[in-house]
Amino acid sequence: MAMPGKAGENDPGTGSSERGLRGLLDELKWRGMLHQASSGLAARLATGASIKGYNGFDPTGPSLHIGHLVPIFGLLHLQLAGGTPVILVGGGTAMIGDPSGRSAERNLLSRATVEENVVGIQAQLTKFLDFDGANGAEVVDNYEWLSSYSLLRFLRDIGKHLTIPYMLAKDSVQIRMEAGLSYTEFSYMLLQAADFLHLYRSDGVELQLGGADQWGNMTAGLELIRKEFGTGEAEDLAHAVSYPLLTNDSGAKFGKTAAGTSVWLDPARTSPFHFYQYWLDADDRDVPKYLRTFTLFERAKIEAIEAEQAAHPESRVAQKAVGFDLTARVHGEEAARDAIRLSEAAFSKEPIRDPEVLEGLYREIDGFDFSSEDVAGGTFRMAVASGLYSSNGDARRAIAQGGLSINDERMKAPDDPVPSPIADRYLILRAGKKSVRVGRLRV
Numbered sequence: 001m002a003m004p005g006k007a008g009e010n011d012p013g014t015g016s017s018e019r020g021l022r023g024l025l026d027e028l029k030w031r032g033m034l035h036q037a038s039s040g041l042a043a044r045l046a047t048g049a050s051i052k053g054y055n056g057f058d059p060t061g062p063s064l065h066i067g068h069l070v071p072i073f074g075l076l077h078l079q080l081a082g083g084t085p086v087i088l089v090g091g092g093t094a095m096i097g098d099p100s101g102r103s104a105e106r107n108l109l110s111r112a113t114v115e116e117n118v119v120g121i122q123a124q125l126t127k128f129l130d131f132d133g134a135n136g137a138e139v140v141d142n143y144e145w146l147s148s149y150s151l152l153r154f155l156r157d158i159g160k161h162l163t164i165p166y167m168l169a170k171d172s173v174q175i176r177m178e179a180g181l182s183y184t185e186f187s188y189m190l191l192q193a194a195d196f197l198h199l200y201r202s203d204g205v206e207l208q209l210g211g212a213d214q215w216g217n218m219t220a221g222l223e224l225i226r227k228e229f230g231t232g233e234a235e236d237l238a239h240a241v242s243y244p245l246l247t248n249d250s251g252a253k254f255g256k257t258a259a260g261t262s263v264w265l266d267p268a269r270t271s272p273f274h275f276y277q278y279w280l281d282a283d284d285r286d287v288p289k290y291l292r293t294f295t296l297f298e299r300a301k302i303e304a305i306e307a308e309q310a311a312h313p314e315s316r317v318a319q320k321a322v323g324f325d326l327t328a329r330v331h332g333e334e335a336a337r338d339a340i341r342l343s344e345a346a347f348s349k350e351p352i353r354d355p356e357v358l359e360g361l362y363r364e365i366d367g368f369d370f371s372s373e374d375v376a377g378g379t380f381r382m383a384v385a386s387g388l389y390s391s392n393g394d395a396r397r398a399i400a401q402g403g404l405s406i407n408d409e410r411m412k413a414p415d416d417p418v419p420s421p422i423a424d425r426y427l428i429l430r431a432g433k434k435s436v437r438v439g440r441l442r443v
Contacts, residue, residue, distance in 0.1 A: 021045045024081040028241070030299065031292040033074060035212045035244040038222060040236025044206070050135065053078050053207035053241075054086035054199060056142075056192070056214075059094050060109060062120035063266035066278070067255030069294055069326075070243050072128050074209050075137070076296075084135040086205055087125060089118045091143030093191050111143070124265045127330055138203075145198045146191060158194045161227040162220060170216030189220050196221030197228060200238055212242045246293065248286050265330050272331040273364040276339035279323030280316065284309065287318040295325045346436050351408040355423040362426070362438040369442045370427065380414035382406065386429045386437045398431060405430045 024045055028034040044051065055071045057064070064072075075085035091114045109117075122139055129137040149157075167173060167189055173181065196218070199205035208218045218240040225238045246254040257263060263278045264270040270278075282290060287309070291302045309318040320340075327336035342360045345352050352358060361367070366387065374385045380395060383404055389395040396414055398404050404411045406429050407419040421427050427439040 020048060021051060021081045021083060022048055024077065027077055032289055033243050033293055035242040036215060038240045041239040041241060044239060050082060051207055052084045052086055052205040053209050054088050054205050055209045056088045056090055057121060059089045059091060059114050059117035059121055062117045063264045063269055064121055064124050065255055065262040065264045070246055071209060073293060074243055076128050079129060079135060082135060085129055085137045087137060087139045088195060089121060089139065089141050091118060091141040092146035093142060093188060142195050158190050161224050162190060189217050192217040193221040193224040197224050200225050207239045209241050212245050215242045248283060267331055271364060272327055272335040273339045273342050276323045276327040276336065277343055279326060280319045280343060282319050284313055287322060290322045291318060294322060352428055353422055355426065358422060358426040358438055362440050365436055365438065367438050367440060370439045371442050375418045379411045379416040379418060382418050386439060388429055388431050388435055388437055403431055
């Protein structure tokens with residue numbers, strides 16, 4: 001497979017018959033990435049004139065996670081079409097909190113923490129977006145202008161334009177009303193509208209992109225720009241486009257593991273192996289969405305992969321295609337190939353005898369340490385030491401039923417001798433198809 005590139009390094013195929021900004025909405029639509037677009041946007045893009053579009057990223061942590069991939073790929077498609085992506089890091093709004101899509105108020109962050117987080121986020125975005133060239137991506141921090149407002153100036157310049165009934169009607173506000181919504185959070189809509197106004201006025205940014213749960217905040221920005229610069233209520237001076245909120249087939253929010261933890265782009269938080277494994281474990285019903293949303297594969301290639309997946313679902317060819325492409329983009333091709341090698345070894349029917357592979361699996365899949373006394377103690381003692389079973393009784397039953405193998409030898413009784421460690425150091429224990437532990441001799 002070819003190494004995926006940033007915008008400008010390759011020329012991906014398109015699902016629409018027309019490339020460039022004129023075909024941007026069609027491209028997003030066939031990929032399932034278009035939820036709603038404001039009136040006038042299609043006509044604006046049809047002019048073919050360059051356009052700047054921004055998406056906000058909340059710097060509440062030093063790393064992005066895969067839940068951010070939808071807006072990242074939205075900006076990537078904008079750049080590939082000839083537009084200029086603007087990344088707005090909410091250095092100011094992260095110190096306030098956004099009620100959209102949440103049932104509780106966020107913790108407020110210090111300025112120093114926000115600045116550290118921005119550095120990490122920008123480094124990760126360079127894996128996707130091109131920051132050089134005529135339409136190179138730009139990064140802005142809304143702390144730069146929001147921090148300059150006095151209360152009186154903000155009320156005079158921003159607050160007077162949006163009425164309380166208008167703000168209360170927004171879904172992002174309604175879902176928090178019963179639980180309690182602080183004035184700080186209620187003001188977030190005004191702050192985001194002020195962002196759009198500032199970028200429109202100072203940098204000619206005409207387009208805001210974001211998730212469907214941000215539509216109310218985005219349209220508040222359009223309203224504010226119309227009030228400030230427009231001559232009529234129907235005048236389209238700025239525009240907005242939203243993406244559908246991505247969920248899996250069961251309706252759960254996309255981006256979490258089965259254990260409920262986030263899948264991060266930072267390898268220190270989510271290793272390349274676990275990153276790749278997340279995509280490999282994707283449900284067959286979800287992976288067509290992932291192929292369209294999280295790769296730049298052309299339409300014909302995606303349809304060919306889907307056809308092969310339908311004919312041979314056990315091959316998981318679609319999951320492997322998404323997993324490799326994204327892991328290589330985020331972590332590099334070498335790390336992606338290592339992740340594949342470890343994944344195939346862990347769940348292969350073939351015995352593993354390579355110490356390097358076993359050491360990798362020890363690091364990645366809950367490796368455990370054992371002593372020479374554990375080896376001498378027999379199968380039952382090793383089964384307990386591995387942590388594969390929640391109780392001694394479960395371990396005894398599994399062994400009696402032939403459900404445990406050590407170094408690919410089926411254990412038949414609790415007092416069976418443990419096979420010799422591979423390379424004098426490693427044992428691999430399997431219980432069923434998915435439960436694997438690699439042990440390493442304590443030295």
